[in-house]
Amino acid sequence: MSVQVIFLVFFGAAAVWFGIVVFRTHSMVRSALALLFSQTAIGAMFLVMQAEFLGVLQIMMMATEMSVMAIFMVMFMMDPGGMGAMDMTHQKRLSLWAGGIGLVAAVLLVWLPDWGPIALAVPSAQQQAEDLGRELLGRSMFIFQSAALTILTAMVAATMVAIVPNAEQRK
């Protein structure tokens, strides 16, 4: 078994385990931190798969995103520390069945088909960054700009939705 397989299994198992912890703990702050660890483990998986730029981007982006999420958790939750051990779930049986069926279907789709020839070598990190830059500013320019415009629209829309005055302020 190669070193890559060992690290892939380790970080992958960590990502799935922390993903499960997100919905098992009663403390919302712990949930946000578990999601941060899960996303960081995914970033480490990218590094193992030799996608250096994407791995570092994933870790940096998710660290910021989950910190913001932890702040929102404390703001909005009735019991952010989880001291009351409140049950905040519903339709548990349906969700478990949906998750289980989704898992079995996805695993079958992964293991049954023939994936064809596997590539052994990847371009160097420098070459990858250069190729990605040329792709984004060349052939995929329209898609890249559409994503940028979507983010800008979402930022404006999110601000407008968040600052709309409530009924008391309108009086």
Place this chain on the structure above:
Amino acid sequence: MILELMIALTIGAGLFAVGLYGALSQTNLVMIIMGVELILAAALVNLVAFWRYLHPDEPAGQMFVLIIMAVMAVEMAVGFAIAISRFRSRGSVEMEEARELKG
């Protein structure tokens, strides 16, 4: 090398299943957003695995990862905006108390 691809895709399947369970079972809007984030993270793992083990010379594979990351950021921004709006008007982001949104 085929084993590495299978492992990465199986981990993606596991993340998708956990995220689907979370998105369906949680009553709090922020927790539902966390479930959707896990589902999108599963898509990221699959895309990087496909790029690495099937088409490493094709940078479009990495470009798709950036698009999914943008979708994650947009989903979180809009989700939190709705949460703020809901909290300001109703004082709660519990989805059990949002039955009037049902069509």
